[in-house]
Amino acid sequence: MKEKEFLAELEELALLNQTLALLDWDSQTGMPETAATERGAASGYLSGLAFEKQTGPKIKAALDYFSAHNDELSEIGKTVYQVTKKDYEELHAIPKELMVERSRLYSQAHTAWLKARQTQSFSDFQAALAENIRITKELIPYYKKDEATDYDVLLNMFEPGMTTEVLDQVFGELKAGLVKIRQTINEKGQKPDTSFKNRTMTKEQQQFFVKNLVAKLGFDFKRGRLDDTVHPFATRITRDDVRITTRWNEEDFTMGIFGVIHEAGHGIYEQSIDAKYNMTPVYDAPSMGIHESQSLFYEIILGSKRSFWEKQYPHFQKAAAGTFDDIDFERFYRSLKATAASLIRIEADSLTYPLHIIIRYELEKALFNEDLAVEDLPQAWNDKYEEYLGIRPENDLVGVLQDVHWSGGMFGYFPSYALGYMYAAQLLAAMERKLDVDNLLATEDYAPIKAWLTEHIHKFGRSKTPSELITAATGEALNPQYLLQYLTDLYYDVYQIDK
Amino acid sequence: MKEKEFLAELEELALLNQTLALLDWDSQTGMPETAATERGAASGYLSGLAFEKQTGPKIKAALDYFSAHNDELSEIGKTVYQVTKKDYEELHAIPKELMVERSRLYSQAHTAWLKARQTQSFSDFQAALAENIRITKELIPYYKKDEATDYDVLLNMFEPGMTTEVLDQVFGELKAGLVKIRQTINEKGQKPDTSFKNRTMTKEQQQFFVKNLVAKLGFDFKRGRLDDTVHPFATRITRDDVRITTRWNEEDFTMGIFGVIHEAGHGIYEQSIDAKYNMTPVYDAPSMGIHESQSLFYEIILGSKRSFWEKQYPHFQKAAAGTFDDIDFERFYRSLKATAASLIRIEADSLTYPLHIIIRYELEKALFNEDLAVEDLPQAWNDKYEEYLGIRPENDLVGVLQDVHWSGGMFGYFPSYALGYMYAAQLLAAMERKLDVDNLLATEDYAPIKAWLTEHIHKFGRSKTPSELITAATGEALNPQYLLQYLTDLYYDVYQIDK
Known part of the structure; x- marks a missing residue:
């Protein structure tokens, strides 16, 4: 041989x-x-x-x-x-x-x-x-x-090396921190004006803006393409043929625009793994959480930044051909980051989203490690939504039936979404120790950002484990405080709360 | 077993x-x-x-x-x-x-x-x-x-049962007939006005018109689609997923519109073979010539008819949003069928096209059966163009180098194009003995036409040979006189020549 x-x-x-x-x-x-x-x-x-x-x-x-x-x-x-x-x-x-x-x-x-x-x-x-x-x-x-534990086995299939012990700890911290931020917002925050968010922006206008944007961010359209679909996704056909998809809503530009930025984050990753691993099983992400860290880094971490939108908003206004000309930057930017409790995970905002994940994590763990009976699941689901988000589903469709995952036996997958989010914030903190990210965003000089991600994450493919990657890139193990700090700064700014 | x-x-x-x-x-x-x-x-x-x-x-x-x-x-x-x-x-x-x-x-x-x-x-x-x-x-x-003969073996690979003996006969008749029609046109014909043919019609306008048209003709868009490409083709992914492609020229609507009608003819065939042959090698055409008979039936046989365009021209004018409103039907219709000698096969009009094929047939036969030396091919090519079409290529690019076929070893394929054309005219004659085709075209009642083709050609797939199909459908073997009669009637009408 x-x-x-x-x-x-x-x-x-x-x-x-x-x-x-x-x-x-x-x-x-x-x-x-x-x-x-x-x-x-x-x-x-x-x-x-x-x-x-x-x-x-x-x-x-x-x-x-x-x-x-x-x-x-x-x-x-x-x-x-x-x-x-x-x-x-x-x-x-x-x-x-x-x-x-x-x-x-x-x-x-x-x-x-x-x-x-x-x-x-x-x-x-x-x-x-x-x-x-x-x-x-x-x-x-x-x-x-x-x-x-049994549930650890399931976690491992999506996030090699991850344990309930670690997740109990980091999700505990994350939950406590998010609850605190939400409390402060409710007590002292100034609610952003979102009255103009549903103004019509045509698919062509959105497409023009966001295709230019993600090309500048680093998605290579010579080695990829963007198409319409019902359920957005990114897929690598080959290293030189990475395809992203989106759906559009002409009455809610955030769906298509943030959707494309998200999928482009996945796509940039797939286009940037070291070519030496091409045509081998190493040419892939080491986990769902690491893959999601890249899409969320672009969509939420960069995509929530004031410095990012200060540069992009004029392009956006121009693409929208006058529709938003009466909205100044401050109103626009704050509208993007309004937060409110909601029942549906995939429609949740960037502050409440992790709570939706933590609920699913706790329920899955209870099903596999603590003998929660399946028949008790809807009640447990609704109780948790009431406890963590203060709202209770009126029926199972907007409750326990909303996600496709369990019908396909995907138990242990949900934590990846929150892991990716925490990884992404931790990566930003590490990146900011080396790069003046706000200045790069303010000048649309995105190449050093992509280069940093490629150097520390993308290029390795599956040659390192998730924890090896994160530790080497950031100097420490997974730490939820980076995301909490990021969200605190962000939402205090948007909701005009003095620290 | x-x-x-x-x-x-x-x-x-x-x-x-x-x-x-x-x-x-x-x-x-x-x-x-x-x-x-x-x-x-x-x-x-x-x-x-x-x-x-x-x-x-x-x-x-x-x-x-x-x-x-x-x-x-x-x-x-x-x-x-x-x-x-x-x-x-x-x-x-x-x-x-x-x-x-x-x-x-x-x-x-x-x-x-x-x-x-x-x-x-x-x-x-x-x-x-x-x-x-x-x-x-x-x-x-x-x-x-x-x-x-050796060349008969090659013919057989594309058109099972076809022989040089038959082709020498039918191509001889065809050539003589075409030369005669062209001579008459040159002597007595009134040249159509084509001055408006290059007016701009946007891709979207052309697409709107021709997608509606081919859907009415019988191409099922629920079981197929239309996309853009460089070299148009039709392909069956499955029986319920037949895809046609085209290229567009905004300064020459005939390219996209007749191109789509042509590919839709192939597509209707692929969608209409009897489902009982699905997922077997019988689900296909028995020859290239038979397949081409269906595309040409729609593109040239129906697509040259006065009755067809009388009904379609108002739709076309509407789709073009005023661009052709000053052109009356007579001027428009005659412009579609202008004929002139030209050097490039794929740009040839419907009268001269078969001569391009006959030239290739004679040269291929000479190469395989009569020891024509390869080095003598350009001269032989140019001589035949001069003899049959009265024009001589200035260089090899517009001469012997124009077709991709020989570079891929496809010898014996070219006759399929002319066979398809003759089959199509012969099928029309048989159809007209049963159906009032002009009346159907005049009322856009295309369903009986498609049904006739399905009943006599499509449904059989490869379960019959080309000659079995043609004989059963038309009552006789391949006969070039139907095409000659069709072209005589057509061009005498367009060129205003009394019979």
């Missing part, structure tokens, strides 16, 4: 994955709906080929051989070996009949979830959700290494 | 082909150019998988088994068996090393052709073209069954 053969097999796997990514992108952008069934068959068939290859005899032989002859591998080869081994062991862990059963249950649960949303009744989803939880619990022993 | 297993294997092949079609569509529409190399690798890899499957042990076992147990197959199964066997034998014919060499030579020749176009000099292409011809001649014995 030569390294070259090993890499050639992984390259074929990459070609299959490239194709799968295109099939999926197309099905969410241009494909006629009538073609869904046959598209599903094609994706299913190619996924099967990819799985067979990833767990097949050639990969197994290579892993066996290089386990004994690691010194025959180049530096890159060693990294590729480690990552391939990790994937192989995870994929190989589960007996095939359980995998088939899992797929069947997820598919049923998704159908039940859609039905329950129609009837606005959790009871139509409850049995299927219970089955998803049951099969997940049955599968946990196959994945378990040295994790302390 | 059960029929079910045989069909399941063919279904996997169909899923691979569906994926390959999407990869190709995307590379010609939205893909960033930088991604070309990796896209090529993905297409190459999947093509290899498709080839392995199509010539693999499962298909071979099925063909062997059902050769001896044909009675175990259903009616559909028998048809599928025949077509699969034909494909298997063709694909299997050539030794692998010759296939590899062929690919290498085609690739080199394409590069040489591009270079020669830059230098406008055939000498930069000559050696590579000679190699393409040499390898094709070497391959002919592997494909040869009972064909009379």
Whole structure:
């Protein structure tokens, strides 16, 4: 066995994955709906080929051989070996009949979830959700290494190395801090004027503004594109073909504009991993949290900054062709950061968003580690919303049925969103020790910002773990105080509160 | 072996082909150019998988088994068996090393052709073209069954059953007839006014008009779409996902409008093959000529008719928002059908187009059957243009270097274009014996026209040969007189010549 053969097999796997990514992108952008069934068959068939290859005899032989002859591998080869081994062991862990059963249950649960949303009744989803939880619990022993609890195993699948012990600590701090900020705002804050936010801005006007903006931020349109979709996402077809998507609302420009900035953050990451890892499993993010740190860094961390909008608002006004000419910068900027408790996670503002995540984290942990009964979930959900946000869902549709994740068995995924947010704020603090970020934003000189992110995060791909990356980039482990400080400064400014 | 297993294997092949079609569509529409190399690798890899499957042990076992147990197959199964066997034998014919060499030579020749176009000099292409011809001649014995000449073997690959004997006859008649019409026009014709043809019509205006039009003609946009490209084409991703593409010229509306009608003709065909053949090799046209008969039927046969444009011109004028309001119907209609000798095939009008094809046919036949030397090709090309069209190319770029086909080893393909044209006119004549086509066009009642084509051509897929289809649909074998009569009537009308 030569390294070259090993890499050639992984390259074929990459070609299959490239194709799968295109099939999926197309099905969410241009494909006629009538073609869904046959598209599903094609994706299913190619996924099967990819799985067979990833767990097949050639990969197994290579892993066996290089386990004994690691010194025959180049530096890159060693990294590729480690990552391939990790994937192989995870994929190989589960007996095939359980995998088939899992797929069947997820598919049923998704159908039940859609039905329950129609009837606005959790009871139509409850049995299927219970089955998803049951099969997940049955599968946990196959994945378990040295994790302390069952839920730790699930966390690990999305954020390698993350534990409930760490999350209990950081989410505890985060929750306390957010509650305090919200309290202060309620007591002393001056509510921004948002009366003009729903003025019409055409799709073409929004597109013109935000495409220029994200190109300046560093998304390379020569190696990527932007399309319309229903559920926005970013996907790498190849390193030189990274596609982002968005939806537009002509009566709410924030949806399309911040949406595109968010996806461009993902896209810039995918375009910037070191080319030496191309066509190997190392060419990817090491976790969902790290990926999300990059989209949120652009969308919320930079995208909430006064210095950023001071430069961009004139461009925005021009793109809107007069619609906002009577709104001065101060009114505009403050309107962007108004905050209020709300029921729907994906519509939440940047202050309350982490509370939505913490609620889900606590409920998932209770389901897997503390025997919360599935039938008690809606009540627990509603109680937490009342406790943390002061509002109570009127029905399950705006409560426990709002997210798709659990219907697809994605337990342990939600914390990634808040982790990414905390990582992003911590990265900004580290970056500001080296760069005058506000000055760069004020002059649209975004290149050093992207270069810093590439140097400290992007380029490594999966060659480092999330905690290795964060510690090396910022000099310390995950620390929620950076996000709290960022949000305190931001919202005190916007709500005109003296410190 | 059960029929079910045989069909399941063919279904996997169909899923691979569906994926390959999407990869190709995307590379010609939205893909960033930088991604070309990796896209090529993905297409190459999947093509290899498709080839392995199509010539693999499962298909071979099925063909062997059902050769001896044909009675175990259903009616559909028998048809599928025949077509699969034909494909298997063709694909299997050539030794692998010759296939590899062929690919290498085609690739080199394409590069040489591009270079020669830059230098406008055939000498930069000559050696590579000679190699393409040499390898094709070497391959002919592997494909040869009972064909009379080498060139017959090549014809057969695109138009099964077609022979030089038939083509010499029909192209001879066609050429004589066209020369006569052109002579009459030159002597007695009134040249149409085309002074307004290059007025600006925006892409959006053209798109609005022609999308409505082809939807009415029968292209189902719920099961397809229209996109922009450089080299227009139609492709079936699946039966319910048929995609057509076009390019637009705002200073020449005929390019986009007739281009879309042409591709929609291909698309309607692909959407209308009997669903019972779906996911099998029978779901396709039996020849390039038959496929082209459908695009040309819509683009030129219907699209040249006075009754068609009488109804459509007001829609066109409205879409153009006043640009053509000063042009009366008569002037507009006649301008569409102006004819003049020209050097470039793809820009030729509907009267001179077949002469461009006949020239290529005669030259290909001379290259393969009559030892025309490659070095003598430019001279022979130019002489024929002078003889048949009365104009002589000033350089090779507007002469022998204009078509991509030979650089890719596609010898025997050109006749398909003229065959399609003759088939289309013959189909119209048969249709008119059953339907009052002019009245249907005058009332935009296109459904019976599409239904007739589906009933006599589309639905059969590859279950019948081209000549079986044409004979059954029209009551006789290929007969060029229908096209000549059509063109005589058309051009005498447009050029105001009394019969």
